[in-house]
Amino acid sequence: MYDELKFDNCNHSKDPMVGCALEGATGVLAGIKDISIVIHSPQGCSSTVSAAYDVHEIDFTKRKVACTRLFETDVVMGASSKLKKLIEEADSKFKTRAIFVVGTCAADIIGEDIEGLCRNIQPQINAKLIPLMAGGFRGNLYDGIELGLNALFPFIKKQKEKIPDSVNLIAPQANLNPTWWADLKWVRETLEKIGIKVQAVLPHDTSLEELDNAGLASANILLSHDAGYKFGLKMQEVHGIPLILSDIPLPIGLKNTARWLRAVGNYFGVEEKVEAIIKDGEDIAIDVLRRRGLMMIPRYRNCRVAISADATMGIGLARMLFEELEMIPELLLFRSPVSDSQLLLENELNDMGISPKVVFSADGYQIKQSLTESCVDAVFGSSWEYYLAEELGIKFVFDVFNPTNRQNYLNRAYFGYEGMLNFLENVANDWERALRSKHINWEEYS
């Protein structure tokens, strides 16, 4: 199965690789159109909200955020009147249809009654007010995503009838692809190609109407192995929409893409259509690789690698690297606790017959220690791993995840067939750059 690594001196101190619950929660809200966010907090928390807007790449012209900027006296005396005034100001200036009123650590701990305040002033406010307590101490980024998704429930109308062949896509943003919205696009377009309508994306560029009608979908598909699972189960319970495909990896690599497509095909009874897509996709990918990537066969075969990622990317990637590129995934470093996808990971590793070393909720220290103690030839990770590996003398580091040093002007999916090529193209370029000598002794050649 796997060998879970344990570390000394890591019970109380963590060098975090993911943000707090506030970032996760507001990262959900930032994916909803025509809303604004009022945070009841000291001003530093606004940078976390900014990071949440960055997740959806919302440009500066569209960000509607206000902050009560709590100071010491506010913390001692409470600051409900300050919050009330700010909500009124945000309502009159931003003119959005809904305002999420978010309490962060300070407001959460001093027990500000945000819910009561929103209820009381709602009659004087045009926007719908949605209170949300999201103190950072309520968990990590992924816990925050669940908190944020929960806050969307009041917008989703209960529907008895369902639209056949329609789905909601959940938690697309919990994905370390630097341009993850390209993965979402691939899923949407592929589903549409086989006649399945995307009812709502929860959330990305989502309108309030879309949210309102999310209850009409006939299935929910989770696009992350790190977050959204609890929300999916609750949707099943409250709205009677089954959560499907959560027991197989996301479509990363040829085999996983085929599995994912076939599972969709089986569920909706469109097997033939998906087989055609699989055939075309595989033909194109292999044809391109034959012409442009032939050297990857001797280059990558039996290369021992570490994958430092989230479960969304990491689980699928392990199979792609092992079976399709003949690499050996020796070390799997997950940023999240992988709490809802443990079984999937176990099944995958058992099925492949490999037993890599694994770290869950890996922090910076643990990543460094694991890389130091392992004998990997290459690392798949983000710019963090790039600097860590560089320091440790690991020559091949593929900077493919967030936060990345790679400039992507065009969106690049990692899901699906083109996605696999995008991923391999990045890897090939990083490989070439790693082999370029940076320390030529020019005098020797003069």
Place this chain on the structure above:
Amino acid sequence: MVGIANESVVFFGHLSELYQLAKEGKIETKLQGSHTRPCKFWTAMKILSGIKNTVVIAHGPSGCAFGVKQAYKLTNCRNSGSPYESIITTNIDEKAIVYGGEKELKGAILEVDKKYKPDVIFVATSCATGIIGDYVDAIVNKIKPKINAEIMAIHCEGFAGEYRSGFDLVFRQIVQLMDKPDSESRSRLANSVNIVGGKMGPERTEIETDVKELRRLIESMGASVNAVIAGNCSLEEIKKAPSVAVNCTLCLDLGYAIGREMLDQFDTPLNSTILPYGISATERWLREAAKHLHLENEAEELIKREYEAIRIEFEEAKKYLAGKLAIVEGHDAIKSLSIAHMLERDFGMRAVIYNFHPWSTQARETSIDYLLETGLDPEILITKGTLAFGKYEAMVQTENELMEYLGDLNPETTVYFGSSMSFPNIPVVDLNAILNRPRFGYRGALKVAKCICTALEYSFRPRSWVTKKMVFPENSGLCSAQSLTPKLAQDLPDCTVYAGRERGKCMMS
């Protein structure tokens, strides 16, 4: 005033008048709710990130530490070639909020001491642990004998003070790490200075920077730099810092707190001027340093030499500018005051600082006091947009007001000093661009002069419609075709606060 309607103007007068109004509470000095700055925790972290081989334990939930890691630590790796640096969180959860996080903190300190072996552990409090009242000082004092590292508690809860209070707090506190000078240590460092008021870490290696230029000037005078505090300095350098001949401020506002504290505690002299933009400020900076280094003659020779090397181009730029009107974008208060100082003193221009937020009169008191003492009192124009609610909304409004103000001003006699992401119909000089560095010292003055000459030489070229449209999408609601807010560069989504997911975002500050 040209063009601008009276009802758009909140204040138009001299800096001294604005300062007085603010002190008397006659003008609103609060930042509007949509305009936040980094909190005390963040600013404290920015300074602590400039001390080598130390570990910060952010006692709180993970988000505070993670934000700093993304912003400062990653930027240090990306821009300055720093190795990977950890920042630790005690990662407190709901249970710790209820029962206290002291156990987590004790455990974290012991673990950090063992696994990182740092010179110093800084325990930084966050909002959460500040409110629940964890007895951080007691823990730190009790644990001191059990660990190898030096340890210091930094009370920097985000709610506990305004933006700059974190800078001042840390700068004052790190003085406690310093050794008291004796005659021997003073004589060893009699020829050295500290540059104080730095932050974040090492300088970029591949480009000329302001700090490097100041270091070059000090060394050309025959002296040396003991440390840039806190720009990649070590504990050892900090310990011996009070023995230097003089502390020279990099940024007066940030450097003053540590300089003053060192003066009070150790009698270390302080050389404080406004940012050494241009000849006049640089000369003052050098002469004051030289006085304490007893290198007055060397300084005068250096001044002569350095000026001679740039004289022709500098004088050329001066010819273009003397008597003209400079509109200086005022979003970054310190820079705008320093640039105004340079333009008036060196180039003989009339400087009007546009949209200097009244909030800055409190946040930047030290620099304002200095400027007024030196007899400089630039004009300030504040329009309603500066105080308007909504970041983008305020930007649009200030932009329109800028265009109104420019009105019929003659482009031949007016120059705009601000972001090149502004598109006024007058020559734009952007001193922030990475290629326009260093900006300090003589080479800086030359860069400034060249930058001005280039802007004027190519002012015939219409600004790129592509870049204009990038910044102002068609449906953004902006009325003026030629416009872009001067504040935009600073207001792009908190890029200086949070490094974000990719490279390529503005990380100039």
